[in-house]
Amino acid sequence: MLERKEQVLLTRIFRFSASHRLFMEGLSDEENFAIFDKCANPAGHGHDYTVEVAIGGEIDDETGMLINRIDFEKQAAPVIEELNYKWIDRDIDFFQENISTVENIGKYLWQKFTEIVPGRLDSIRVWENPKSYFEYFEEKQDG
Amino acid sequence: MLERKEQVLLTRIFRFSASHRLFMEGLSDEENFAIFDKCANPAGHGHDYTVEVAIGGEIDDETGMLINRIDFEKQAAPVIEELNYKWIDRDIDFFQENISTVENIGKYLWQKFTEIVPGRLDSIRVWENPKSYFEYFEEKQDG
Amino acid sequence: MLERKEQVLLTRIFRFSASHRLFMEGLSDEENFAIFDKCANPAGHGHDYTVEVAIGGEIDDETGMLINRIDFEKQAAPVIEELNYKWIDRDIDFFQENISTVENIGKYLWQKFTEIVPGRLDSIRVWENPKSYFEYFEEKQDG
Amino acid sequence: MLERKEQVLLTRIFRFSASHRLFMEGLSDEENFAIFDKCANPAGHGHDYTVEVAIGGEIDDETGMLINRIDFEKQAAPVIEELNYKWIDRDIDFFQENISTVENIGKYLWQKFTEIVPGRLDSIRVWENPKSYFEYFEEKQDG
Amino acid sequence: MLERKEQVLLTRIFRFSASHRLFMEGLSDEENFAIFDKCANPAGHGHDYTVEVAIGGEIDDETGMLINRIDFEKQAAPVIEELNYKWIDRDIDFFQENISTVENIGKYLWQKFTEIVPGRLDSIRVWENPKSYFEYFEEKQDG
Amino acid sequence: MLERKEQVLLTRIFRFSASHRLFMEGLSDEENFAIFDKCANPAGHGHDYTVEVAIGGEIDDETGMLINRIDFEKQAAPVIEELNYKWIDRDIDFFQENISTVENIGKYLWQKFTEIVPGRLDSIRVWENPKSYFEYFEEKQDG
Numbered sequence: 001m002l003e004r005k006e007q008v009l010l011t012r013i014f015r016f017s018a019s020h021r022l023f024m025e026g027l028s029d030e031e032n033f034a035i036f037d038k039c040a041n042p043a044g045h046g047h048d049y050t051v052e053v054a055i056g057g058e059i060d061d062e063t064g065m066l067i068n069r070i071d072f073e074k075q076a077a078p079v080i081e082e083l084n085y086k087w088i089d090r091d092i093d094f095f096q097e098n099i100s101t102v103e104n105i106g107k108y109l110w111q112k113f114t115e116i117v118p119g120r121l122d123s124i125r126v127w128e129n130p131k132s133y134f135e136y137f138e139e140k141q142d143g
Numbered sequence: 144m145l146e147r148k149e150q151v152l153l154t155r156i157f158r159f160s161a162s163h164r165l166f167m168e169g170l171s172d173e174e175n176f177a178i179f180d181k182c183a184n185p186a187g188h189g190h191d192y193t194v195e196v197a198i199g200g201e202i203d204d205e206t207g208m209l210i211n212r213i214d215f216e217k218q219a220a221p222v223i224e225e226l227n228y229k230w231i232d233r234d235i236d237f238f239q240e241n242i243s244t245v246e247n248i249g250k251y252l253w254q255k256f257t258e259i260v261p262g263r264l265d266s267i268r269v270w271e272n273p274k275s276y277f278e279y280f281e282e283k284q285d286g
Numbered sequence: 287m288l289e290r291k292e293q294v295l296l297t298r299i300f301r302f303s304a305s306h307r308l309f310m311e312g313l314s315d316e317e318n319f320a321i322f323d324k325c326a327n328p329a330g331h332g333h334d335y336t337v338e339v340a341i342g343g344e345i346d347d348e349t350g351m352l353i354n355r356i357d358f359e360k361q362a363a364p365v366i367e368e369l370n371y372k373w374i375d376r377d378i379d380f381f382q383e384n385i386s387t388v389e390n391i392g393k394y395l396w397q398k399f400t401e402i403v404p405g406r407l408d409s410i411r412v413w414e415n416p417k418s419y420f421e422y423f424e425e426k427q428d429g
Numbered sequence: 430m431l432e433r434k435e436q437v438l439l440t441r442i443f444r445f446s447a448s449h450r451l452f453m454e455g456l457s458d459e460e461n462f463a464i465f466d467k468c469a470n471p472a473g474h475g476h477d478y479t480v481e482v483a484i485g486g487e488i489d490d491e492t493g494m495l496i497n498r499i500d501f502e503k504q505a506a507p508v509i510e511e512l513n514y515k516w517i518d519r520d521i522d523f524f525q526e527n528i529s530t531v532e533n534i535g536k537y538l539w540q541k542f543t544e545i546v547p548g549r550l551d552s553i554r555v556w557e558n559p560k561s562y563f564e565y566f567e568e569k570q571d572g
Numbered sequence: 573m574l575e576r577k578e579q580v581l582l583t584r585i586f587r588f589s590a591s592h593r594l595f596m597e598g599l600s601d602e603e604n605f606a607i608f609d610k611c612a613n614p615a616g617h618g619h620d621y622t623v624e625v626a627i628g629g630e631i632d633d634e635t636g637m638l639i640n641r642i643d644f645e646k647q648a649a650p651v652i653e654e655l656n657y658k659w660i661d662r663d664i665d666f667f668q669e670n671i672s673t674v675e676n677i678g679k680y681l682w683q684k685f686t687e688i689v690p691g692r693l694d695s696i697r698v699w700e701n702p703k704s705y706f707e708y709f710e711e712k713q714d715g
Numbered sequence: 716m717l718e719r720k721e722q723v724l725l726t727r728i729f730r731f732s733a734s735h736r737l738f739m740e741g742l743s744d745e746e747n748f749a750i751f752d753k754c755a756n757p758a759g760h761g762h763d764y765t766v767e768v769a770i771g772g773e774i775d776d777e778t779g780m781l782i783n784r785i786d787f788e789k790q791a792a793p794v795i796e797e798l799n800y801k802w803i804d805r806d807i808d809f810f811q812e813n814i815s816t817v818e819n820i821g822k823y824l825w826q827k828f829t830e831i832v833p834g835r836l837d838s839i840r841v842w843e844n845p846k847s848y849f850e851y852f853e854e855k856q857d858g
Contacts, residue, residue, distance in 0.1 A: 008246065009278040017844060019734030019761035019802065024348065035349060037356050043802035046734035046761005048844050054278075059250075062167065063178060064242035066277070070180050087734065087758035099350035103294065107345075129732060129763050134352075135295040135340075151389065152421040160701060162591030162618035162659065186659035189591035189618005191701050197421075202393075205310065206321060207385035209420070213323050230591065230615035272589060272620050303558060305448030305475035305516065329516035332448035332475005334558050373448065373472035415446060415477050437675065438707040453777065464778060466785050483707075488679075491596065492607060493671035495706070499609050528779035532723065536774075563781075564724040564769075580818065581850040626850075631822075634739065635750060636814035638849075642752050 009122050010066040011054045014076065016084040019046035020100035044087060051080065051109060052125035054137075055117050067117065075116045079109070102128040106136040152265050153209040154197045157219065159227040162189035163243035187230060194223065194252060195268040197280075198260050210260065218259045222252070245271040249279040295408050296352040297340040300362065302370040305332035306386035330373060337366065337395060338411040340423075341403050353403065361402045365395070388414040392422040438551050439495040440483040443505065445513040448475035449529035473516060478534070479556040480509065482542050483566075486549045496546065504545045508538070531557040535565040581694050582638040583626040586648065588656040591618035592672035616659060621677070622699040623652065625685050626709075629692045639689065647688045651681070674700040678708040724837050725781040726769040729791065731799040734761035735815035759802060764820070765842040766795065768828050769852075772835045782832065790831045794824070817843040821851040 021044040022036035032040035039045070053076070059066050088095045088105075098104045106126045114121045123137035164187040165179035175183035182188070196219070202209050231238045231248075241247045249269045257264045266280030307330040308322035318326035325331070339362070345352050374381045374391075384390045392412045400407045409423035450473040451465035461469035468474070482505070488495050517524045517534075527533045535555045543550045552566035593616040594608035604612035611617070625648070631638050660667045660677075670676045678698045686693045695709035736759040737751035747755035754760070768791070774781050803810045803820075813819045821841045829836045838852035 005282045007278075007280050007282045008249070010246065011276050011278070013274045015845075017760050017762050019759050022350075035354070038800035041800050041802075041806070043805040044734050044759065044761070045732050045800040045802065046759070046763075047732050048761075048763045059246050064165075064244040064247045066246055068178070069182075085753035085756050085760040087756070087760065090758040091756070101350040103296065103345050103352055104350045106294070130730075131299045133297050135293075135297070137293050139291045139293045148425045150421075150423050150425045151392070153389065154419050154421070156417045158702075160617050160619050162616050181657035184657050184659070184663070186662040187591050187616065187618070188589050188657040188659065189616070189620075190589050191618075191620045202389050207308075207387040207390045209389055211321070228610035228613050228617040230613070230617065233615040234613070273587075301559075303474050303476050305473050324514035327514050327516070327520070329519040330448050330473065330475070331446050331514040331516065332473070332477075333446050334475075334477045371467035371470050371474040373470070373474065376472040377470070416444075434711045436707075436709050436711045437678070439675065440705050440707070442703045451779075464783070488675050493594075493673040493676045495675055497607070530779040532725065532774050532781055533779045535723070560728045562726050564722075564726070566722050568720045568722050577854045579850075579852050579854045580821070582818065583848050583850070585846045631818050636737075636816040636819045638818055640750070 007056065008059055008066060009054045009056050011052050012069075012072065012076065014051045014053070014080045015048060016051070016080050017046065017048050018083055018085070019044045019087045020089050020095070021045070022099055022101060024099065044089070047128050049083075049105070050127040050133075052123075052127075053109075053113050054122040054125070055120050056122040057117075057120045067120075072116070076113070079112045079116070102126050102132065102134040103136075106134045110136045150199065151202055151209055152197045152199050154195050155212075155215065155219065157194045157196070157223045158191060159194070159223050160189065160191050161226055161228070162187045162230045163232050163238070164188070165242055165244060167242070187232070190271050192226075192248070193270040193276075195266075195270075196252075196256050197265040197268070198263050199265040200260075200263045210263075215259070219256070222255045222259070245269050245275065245277040246279075249277045253279045293342065294345055294352055295340045295342050297338050298355075298358065298362065300337045300339070300366045301334060302337070302366050303332065303334050304369055304371070305330045305373045306375050306381070307331070308385055308387060310385065330375070333414050335369075335391070336413040336419075338409075338413075339395075339399050340408040340411070341406050342408040343403075343406045353406075358402070362399070365398045365402070388412050388418065388420040389422075392420045396422045436485065437488055437495055438483045438485050440481050441498075441501065441505065443480045443482070443509045444477060445480070445509050446475065446477050447512055447514070448473045448516045449518050449524070450474070451528055451530060453528065473518070476557050478512075479562075480538060481552075481554040481556075482538075483551040483554070484546050484549050485551040496549075501545070505542070508541045508545070531555050531561065531563040532565075535563045539565045579628065580631055580638060581626045581628050583624050584641075584644065584648065586623045586625070586652045587620060588623070588652050589618065589620050590655055590657070591616045591659045592661050592667070593617070594671055594673060596671065616661070619700050621655075622705075623681060624695075624697040624699075625681075626694040626697070627689050627692050628694040639692075644688070648685070651684045651688070674698050674704065674706040675708075678706045682708045722771065723774055723781060724769045724771050726767050727784075727787065727791065729766045729768070729795045730763060731766070731795050732761065732763050733798055733800070734759045734802045735804050735810070736760070737814055737816060739814065759804070762843050764798075765848075766824060767838075767840040767842075768824075769837040769840070770832050770835050771837040782835075787831070791828070794827045794831070817841050817847065817849040818851075821849045825851045 022039040023032040029042060055067055057066055089100050094108050106124050109126065110124045113124060123135055125133055125135045127133040165182040166175040172185060198210055200209055232243050237251050249267050252269065253267045256267060266278055268276055268278045270276040308325040309318040315328060341353055343352055375386050380394050392410050395410045399410060409421055411419055411421045413419040451468040452461040458471060484496055486495055515521065518529050523537050535553050538555065539553045542553060552564055554562055554564045556562040594611040595604040601614060627639055629638055658664065661672050666680050678696050681698065682696045685696060695707055697705055697707045699705040737754040738747040744757060770782055772781055801807065804815050809823050821839050824841065825839045828839060838850055840848055840850045842848040
């Protein structure tokens with residue numbers, strides 16, 4: 001028999017502008033274009049990224065809020081600001097070891113935000129442009 | 144072994160404009176600002192809220208529809224209209240006892256819409272502004 | 287005990303413009319209007335549809351990508367193009383046997399895209415207009 | 430010498446869903462496709478149109494409003510509703526004599542709205558889809 | 573003979589959330605509802621306002637910019653912040669003497685921004701909600 | 716006496732993703748940051764640009780169209796594609812001599828599109844991000 005359990009999520013949306021290039025280091029430009037298409041352009045290119053951070057947990061009976069917005073915004077701001085107006089492949093260590101695909105940007109942001117709301121981060125969604133987004137989340141399962 | 148089960152959802156989107164104030168009654172303005180930030184402004188402030196109502200169930204073989212839109216729109220309209228162009232803390236009973244956070248607006252709408260489509264309401268999503276939304280849903284679990 | 291399992295999804299968004307009419311063949315215009323409202327207008331009407339195709343699986347360690355975009359876009363293009371600038375009830379066989387509700391458009395696109403990414407299609411979302419969307423997906427369950 | 434004169438405009442936005450076909454009656458399908466591309470598909474196709482109606486004039490000192498919204502909405506509703514959920518080439522007389530390009534839809538709406546706010550209509554903008562819009566307005570000139 | 577003169581404009585977009593009520597002080601609730609419809613609700617209601625500030629002038633040859641963004645953002649911030657999360661009829665002096673229609677909000681913002689970029693303000697556009705906006709500008713004329 | 720003259724405009728919207736850096740060559744990083752703020756980041760950063768190209772003229776009586784879309788799209792595509800997925804300061808000659816501000820991108824696109832529709836280009840609008848856009852146009856004047 002299926003039982004239903006109440007779930008609540010609050011999502012806050014952030015934006016940052018950055019440039020990146022998709023490429024693998026040992027490969028020629030031709031080989032990189034074959035894998036990454038125009039995203040492999042050697043001089044890079046850029047996007048206005050949108051990040052949706054979904055947080056779960058319990059609603060506080062007294063305040064009626066899932067999280068304290070003031071505290072959360074204060075902690076989230078430097079995570080986003082570090083990426084904002086950067087060439088992330090060059091300016092951010094993580095992307096020197098991981099190709100700056102939207103998939104890896106999602107994984108990077110999951111790591112950053114899970115430290116801010118440990119055990120309560122539900123999902124990270126990253127829009128690379130208005131036609132494509134990536135989601136990273138964890139599914140609950142019986143162990 | 145994992146089996147996959149077909150799921151279908153239809154989401155209808157509504158909008159309402161309202162004002163509210165976040166505060167706890169026993170507290171001073173200073174204390175309320177410390178918890179609710181500028182949302183505690185004593186004279187209130189407002190938003191254009193967007194509501195996404197997701198409905199599950201079975202697609203009717205004859206009509207090809209999950210719900211009859213005419214019936215649903217007729218029942219949904221007064222729920223939304225009751226909030227529209229109101230100071231919800233003052234004009235709606237529920238928010239005299241529950242702080243008018245987007246979380247509580249979501250819970251309120253869940254109660255209202257679950258009466259319209261009993262057993263078929265899948266989730267309520269409320270956008271407070273273009274940068275923040277709340278979701279309320281129930282997760283199916285083995286009992 | 288609940289365990290959490292990492293999940294990743296990449297969603298690509300497509301658009302097509304089409305016309306359709308909702309009606310059941312044996313019924314009079316009056317009967318069709320009673321069920322389908324203004325969507326039953328005999329001469330049809332149209333929409334700009336938006337399609338969100340969500341794909342799951344594993345991120346390729348080498349490329350940092352869930353799917354190869356070049357390959358996927360090439361395979362997706364004819365599926366969307368076949369619907370684009372058409373009266374789908376007349377121009378597409380599937381909708382001669384299935385009423386062209388957004389629900390059935392979702393089912394049709396699930397069939398088409400599941401052939402492109404077999405076993406990896408997570409969900410299809412179809413926006414009929416900015417106020418209504420339909421989702422088709424499969425839920426994993428213990429068998 | 431240039432003097433600056435205060436100008437005020439209020440724009441109200443409406444939407445309608447419709448289908449249409451671009452073609453010229455004497456021509457073959459091939460000839461029509463050569464001129465109108467995929468818009469010439471014989472069975473038609475559709476769009477969600479957005480209409481922006483800009484009204485000028487003087488702000489009423491007493492009410493602080495350029496137009497009375499209640500009156501205007503009442504008069505605008507039937508103009509939009511007449512196009513909504515229609516194949517405009519077949520259901521609307523004007524488009525039996527004028528090809529239903531977005532240009533001609535703009536001209537049609539100019540005629541309709543100029544009767545509602547005579548001498549005060551500033552411009553009509555019609556979005557055919559999110560990538561294209563047409564504007565019709567009249568420029569003031571020394572006679 | 574008509575000559576064409578190059579014109580350039582830079583528009584910066586701001587947002588604020590506020591509540592307001594449309595009413596005239598000597599009138600009864602019934603009379604106010606007759607003029608202002610649901611906007612006359614005595615407890616007020618709210619919106620997420622969007623403001624577009626268009627600035628003209630010359631592009632600086634050295635910097636390639638019409639205005640220095642750092643300076644402008646610094647001066648614009650307090651103008652917007654003063655309205656943000658307020659009941660503007662009560663919290664802002666101007667709207668105690670002027671009905672807080674979107675028309676008057678536009679006039680208020682014109683006064684504020686014309687002090688920041690004297691002689692270079694081209695227009696103020698205020699969106700009250702996604703379906704209605706007001707524009708205030710000055711038209712150049714031969715004197 | 717003022718006479719009104721009918722005006723018609725058709726606007727087509729394009730998008731491109733690119734990276735750029737705002738800086739002046741003789742200056743130190745500190746000096747560049749003082750003028751261009753975070754846009755001066757030496758490794759560059761990126762945006763999803765939106766371009767609105769407005770075209771005027773006469774509506775063709777036979778086709779009901781201001782321009783032939785097929786021809787125009789064919790000529791516009793390479794102009795946009797040349798900028799797409801590029802670091803424009805490095806990959807495009809014009810921006811080696813002109814700082815890649817949104818103002819200069821607008822001027823560049825004016826030059827490109829005025830060659831495609833000579834005498835009929837009405838304005839170019841470039842959105843650098845969802846909060847800022849630049850417009851370039853020519854105002855008709857008595858000579």
